[in-house]
Amino acid sequence: MHEIRFHGRGGTGAVMASRALAKAAFYAGKNAVSFPSFSAERRGALVLAFARINTKKIYRKSQIYEPDTIVVLDNSLIELIDVAKGLKPEGIGIINTSKKPEEIQLSNQIQLGVLDATKIAMETLGQPYANSAILGALIRSTNLVEMKELEKGILSVFGSKLGQKQATENVEAARLGYEATVFGKSQGGRNYSKIQPWLPSVDELPIGTILPKTTVETGQTIGPGSATIRITGTWSYIKADINQDLCIQCLKCVFHCPEGTIHRKDGKVIVNKAYCKACGICESICPVNAVEMIKIKEFSEIKP
Ligand code: SF4
Numbered sequence: 001m002h003e004i005r006f007h008g009r010g011g012t013g014a015v016m017a018s019r020a021l022a023k024a025a026f027y028a029g030k031n032a033v034s035f036p037s038f039s040a041e042r043r044g045a046l047v048l049a050f051a052r053i054n055t056k057k058i059y060r061k062s063q064i065y066e067p068d069t070i071v072v073l074d075n076s077l078i079e080l081i082d083v084a085k086g087l088k089p090e091g092i093g094i095i096n097t098s099k100k101p102e103e104i105q106l107s108n109q110i111q112l113g114v115l116d117a118t119k120i121a122m123e124t125l126g127q128p129y130a131n132s133a134i135l136g137a138l139i140r141s142t143n144l145v146e147m148k149e150l151e152k153g154i155l156s157v158f159g160s161k162l163g164q165k166q167a168t169e170n171v172e173a174a175r176l177g178y179e180a181t182v183f184g185k186s187q188g189g190r191n192y193s194k195i196q197p198w199l200p201s202v203d204e205l206p207i208g209t210i211l212p213k214t215t216v217e218t219g220q221t222i223g224p225g226s227a228t229i230r231i232t233g234t235w236s237y238i239k240a241d242i243n244q245d246l247c248i249q250c251l252k253c254v255f256h257c258p259e260g261t262i263h264r265k266d267g268k269v270i271v272n273k274a275y276c277k278a279c280g281i282c283e284s285i286c287p288v289n290a291v292e293m294i295k296i297k298e299f300s301e302i303k304p
């Protein structure tokens, strides 16, 4: 049996990817199951999806704790959770990243197949849904199914939800992902034990303030370390942008942004797009319409 664990965020297509892979395995004459595990019900929340593929009947029903393959659709997750946890010694990780394998640090040194699946998705779909491209990388790394079977799986699963045109574009993304995959080894030794809790205790809040200064320039937030350890990454391709000619610096958006990602710098009010989740609150609250929600085309320019 081959067990695959997908790490994604709500809205990034981890569940669709696991379903399309299972369907492809079915077309290859194998037995397959897929199922998701959600956290908060919102876009951007952490999502796990699982797939099991076997030539024999599959009786195991649990989540997958010792996968043969891990798939990471959003590389900002690497900083938050131990994606390599439980991976079998001969297992492999498939990561959506523009980095080389040796530039990626995980808890253990593991075999990696990497590709810039978001870039491929932007070029083929016009949206940063990396799931199809990463499926191409997955089958190249594991030989679980042939490309023709993956194509049928994508056309079936994506086609029934998005229509045949988008399904065909996703097939093209999978082919490009297959070709673009680069293999190597990660670094090990990343320590996940020091992630800060999301909320400060009451004793950590300075008297008379509810918004203490954070350690990096992501603006003010409800507590130290909350927004700064939760990079929204590529799951949101719409981000807030402030027109400096219109902005009167009333700071309403600073105090209403739930991610604390709007702040003052060099006499301007600006958005740190790495943390913006595109809720649009700043746009609706601005009294002079200085905030515009813009579509991001080049994610490599967005840095914390
Ligand atoms: S869109 Fe939402 S998260 Fe982004 S800057 Fe505006 S208020 Fe903050």
Ligand code: SF4
Binding pocket: 242, 246, 247, 248, 249, 250, 251, 252, 253, 254, 269, 285, 286, 287, 288, 289, 290, 291
């Ligand atoms: S609410 Fe509008 S005018 Fe006020 S600081 Fe924000 S962008 Fe500028």
